[in-house]
Amino acid sequence: MSSRRSRPAPLPYSTQSIDADDVGEVARTLRSAWITQGPAVGLFEEAFARHAGARHAVAFSSGTAALHACGFAAGLGPGDEAVVPPITFVATANAVLYAGATPRFCDVEADTALIDPKALEAAVTRRTKAVLPVDFAGHPCDLAAIRRVARKHGLVVIEDAAHALGARYRGRRVGGLADLTVFSFHPVKHITTGEGGMVTTDDDAFRRRLLLFRGHGITKDPAEMSRNEGPWYYEMRELGYNYRITDFQCALGHSQLKKADGFVKTRRRRAALYDELLRDVPGVAAAVQRPWAEHSYHLYPVRVRPGGPSRRAVFDALRAAGLGVQVHYIPVHLQPYYQKRLRTRRGLCPRAEAFYDAEISLPLFPRMTEADVRRVVRTLKGALGG
Secondary structure, three states: OOOOOOOOOOEOOOOOOOOHHHHHHHHHHHOOOOOOOOHHHHHHHHHHHHHHOOOEEEEEOOHHHHHHHHHHHOOOOOOOEEEEOOOOOHHHHHHHHHOOOEEEEOOEOOOOOOEOHHHHHHHOOOOEEEEOOEOHHHOOOOHHHHHHHHHHHOOEEEEEOOOOOOOEEOOEEOOOOOOEEEEEOOOOOOOOOOOOEEEEEOOHHHHHHHHHHHEOOEEOOHHHOOOOOOOOOOEEOOOOOEOOOOHHHHHHHHHHHOOHHHHHHHHHHHHHHHHHHHOOOOOEEOOOOOOOEEOOOOOEEEEEOOOOOOHHHHHHHHHHOOEOOEOOOOOHHHOHHHHHHHOOOOOOOHHHHHHHHHEEEEOOOOOOOHHHHHHHHHHHHHHHOO
16 A cells, blocks of 8 residues: 555636535526526626626626727727726727727736826826726725826726625725726636626616627617617617627526625635735735725735746746646736737836736635645745745
């Protein structure tokens, strides 16, 4: 009999949490008369709006579709610019291009990777029409400072809160603070619909434009049509897309939303343990939380300090130990497409580039145990040489 101990199971950086209640809700919907756009969509939207503290919520087939719809709702088009931080998934900047406008990259704070309000002021031009702050890792941006700049220059604030369900800014939930707020329901996020997204807003006109854009630009509302020839009649008023989400996805989302606060509490407990265990580790800077924020910890990002092993060496050692660490994100302005199209280069956003060069996202998800966190930190210390 071998005396060697079996290796611990691999640990992903994140994964969904699906239980029997979720499966049951999806199964009930699949057995109903509705598969695509049915009553579950509206129920999920209403529940999500209440949860986020917003008047309206409009569901989409993905977070990217939701971002694209926000560009349309905000009236972005050719000749316009929208300010975007480079530490984000490419979808944030891509949505600006989809609308025919141009992303203008703005540097971030060195420790949080959130858009720097001072840099935002300097990035605004006469062509700027919107700003898309990103709540990186689940830490809300400084919305008050961003809105001051937005009011001064007449900008629409489209908050990319794909990471930030359950986060709070100065005591208020993210979702009811910006003109438009976007959430994602990809499986690694706080709740999932498989793929899916949501936009929250307090503005009735934005809601109407979001709904129009989601369904091919078609309306059946008599108040919005030029004429009405009968019950079958509809009009295409804008060039929209088929960005609709299904009823069974929304049934899953509605079930997941009931557990969202519990998921966030667990993430915060695991993050607090990371904070405690990493406090005196000299080779790494732990995740940051501002005093006015309540982080929802989609990610737990750390930065490898200079003077020891390289970020790549630490990353490879963690992966070799079965820990599914990741790096978030390659700055968007360094992607070949953007370098070719917008002629962006390294040096444009030096703080974002430095953050990327040092960052590793440690595993964090609701089903992680305290033992899992201790295993990650123990392996990280070993990789750092301590």
